[in-house]
Amino acid sequence: MLDSSLTQEIAAVDGAELDPDVTFADLTTLRIGGKPTLSVRCSSTSAVAQVVKKLDSAAVALLIVGGGSNLVVADGDLDLVAVIIEADDVTLNLSTGMVTAEAGAEWDDVVSLSVEAGLGGIECLSGIPGSAGATPVQNVGAYGVEISDVLTRVQLLDRGTGTVEWVEASELDLAYRYSNLKFTNRAVVLAIELQLHADGLSAPLRFGELARRLAVSEEENAAGEVRRPILLVREAVLELRRAKGMVVETTDHDTWSAGSFFTNPIVEPALVDSVQRKIAAERGEQEATSMPRYAAGEGKEKLSAAWLIERAGFNKGHPGAGARAGLSSKHTLALTNRGDANSDDLVELAREIRDGVFAAFGVTLVPEPVWIGVTLD
Numbered sequence: 001m002l003d004s005s006l007t008q009e010i011a012a013v014d015g016a017e018l019d020p021d022v023t024f025a026d027l028t029t030l031r032i033g034g035k036p037t038l039s040v041r042c043s044s045t046s047a048v049a050q051v052v053k054k055l056d057s058a059a060v061a062l063l064i065v066g067g068g069s070n071l072v073v074a075d076g077d078l079d080l081v082a083v084i085i086e087a088d089d090v091t092l093n094l095s096t097g098m099v100t101a102e103a104g105a106e107w108d109d110v111v112s113l114s115v116e117a118g119l120g121g122i123e124c125l126s127g128i129p130g131s132a133g134a135t136p137v138q139n140v141g142a143y144g145v146e147i148s149d150v151l152t153r154v155q156l157l158d159r160g161t162g163t164v165e166w167v168e169a170s171e172l173d174l175a176y177r178y179s180n181l182k183f184t185n186r187a188v189v190l191a192i193e194l195q196l197h198a199d200g201l202s203a204p205l206r207f208g209e210l211a212r213r214l215a216v217s218e219e220e221n222a223a224g225e226v227r228r229p230i231l232l233v234r235e236a237v238l239e240l241r242r243a244k245g246m247v248v249e250t251t252d253h254d255t256w257s258a259g260s261f262f263t264n265p266i267v268e269p270a271l272v273d274s275v276q277r278k279i280a281a282e283r284g285e286q287e288a289t290s291m292p293r294y295a296a297g298e299g300k301e302k303l304s305a306a307w308l309i310e311r312a313g314f315n316k317g318h319p320g321a322g323a324r325a326g327l328s329s330k331h332t333l334a335l336t337n338r339g340d341a342n343s344d345d346l347v348e349l350a351r352e353i354r355d356g357v358f359a360a361f362g363v364t365l366v367p368e369p370v371w372i373g374v375t376l377d
């Protein structure tokens with residue numbers, strides 16, 4: 001139980017500071033969510049570990065908060081303590097290409113510092129909001145690169161044993177928007193370690209849209225892996241992301257989101273065939289042939305959630321002016337707060353989209369963010 005003596009103990013931890021007034025509307029990019037019982041800002045990883053251990057020993061529910069960019073939180077009073085990680089040291093070793101970042105470092109700062117220092121490998125992950133410590137949680141990825149491509153180790157506080165140790169990335173079961181840290185609360189990431197490369201060139205450009213933006217020719221593509229100077233790639237990625245409302249801007253409601261709201265569905269090929277047949281019957285062979293479908297391993301295939309949402313009849317900006325929550329006017333996959341949405345507005349919109357896609361194609365969209373105090377079912 002969180003009583004006054006535990007609150008005082010937490011307040012006395014070196015590097016921990018109570019923030020009595022903050023709400024999840026202040027802490028999240030969706031700008032939705034009520035008030036935790038207590039909020040603690042931790043400016044060192046040791047403070048994070050001590051605070052979490054004290055709360056866990058007293059069986060008090062807590063939520064680790066980084067940049068709040070992958071959180072959908074209920075309104076009202078929430079029976080949990082928000083532990084906000086603000087430890088943000090970043091160390092770059094230019095001769096080995098090794099980068100270490102404390103969990104509270106802003107992810108895009110890690111990318112820009114690395115790019116400025118000539119270290120390549122994460123430039124395609126430019127502009128992803130949130131903290132460095134959250135990047136392994138759902139194995140963040142964009143434009144053909146995932147954090148798993150460069151992540152070597154994470155420093156974890158194991159919440160079962162209370163121990164802090166560096167753990168190999170291979171122990172996290174990193175996969176598409178997944179790790180064994182997501183939804184499990186089993187550990188807190190205190191720091192991450194990345195192996196970048198020092199030749200000033202990007203990761204191989206695997207993503208068509210980015211390759212086209214960087215004028216990669218078909219001959220180059222056919223000849224093998226194409227890489228470009230990292231600064232050029234970072235700038236191109238930021239441009240592409242801004243055009244889709246995928247870089248958070250305070251004044252742009254299209255960016256008041258949790259990013260891509262649904263993951264791209266990974267399903268049996270038979271279901272993909274049936275979706276394609278439906279599209280052919282309703283919209284013609286040409287549209288059906290253009291349907292994105294990719295091999296996803298273990299005999300499964302990946303579909304594009306955004307493509308399905310559009311074909312199910314939901315356009316950018318849906319449901320239109322005056323709605324408190326709506327699809328971004330720049331990207332169908334982002335559910336956004338148009339200024340004064342609450343969690344019910346958002347959940348209602350998410351249900352409408354999920355149910356509409358299921359009714360049209362029999363495909364169940366699965367939300368990507370972490371839900372606190374609200375559910376889609």
Ligand SMILES: Cc1cc2nc3c(=O)[nH]c(=O)nc-3n(C[C@H](O)[C@H](O)[C@H](O)COP(=O)(O)OP(=O)(O)OC[C@H]3O[C@@H](n4cnc5c(N)ncnc54)[C@H](O)[C@@H]3O)c2cc1C
Nearest residue numbers: 064066067068069070130131133134140141142189258259
């Ligand atoms: C505009 C926009 C664009 C986005 N684009 C992308 C994209 O291109 N690719 C992509 O993969 N994601 C994207 N996202 C989603 C989001 O940015 C990432 O998931 C990001 O890594 C979340 O970081 P955060 O610090 O904000 O996490 P939070 O939202 O604070 O937390 C998310 C979850 O991770 C847990 N968590 C956070 N930090 C830690 C930690 N140190 N240890 C253990 N658990 C922790 C939290 O408890 C919570 O369960 C986007 C989001 C937005 C708003």
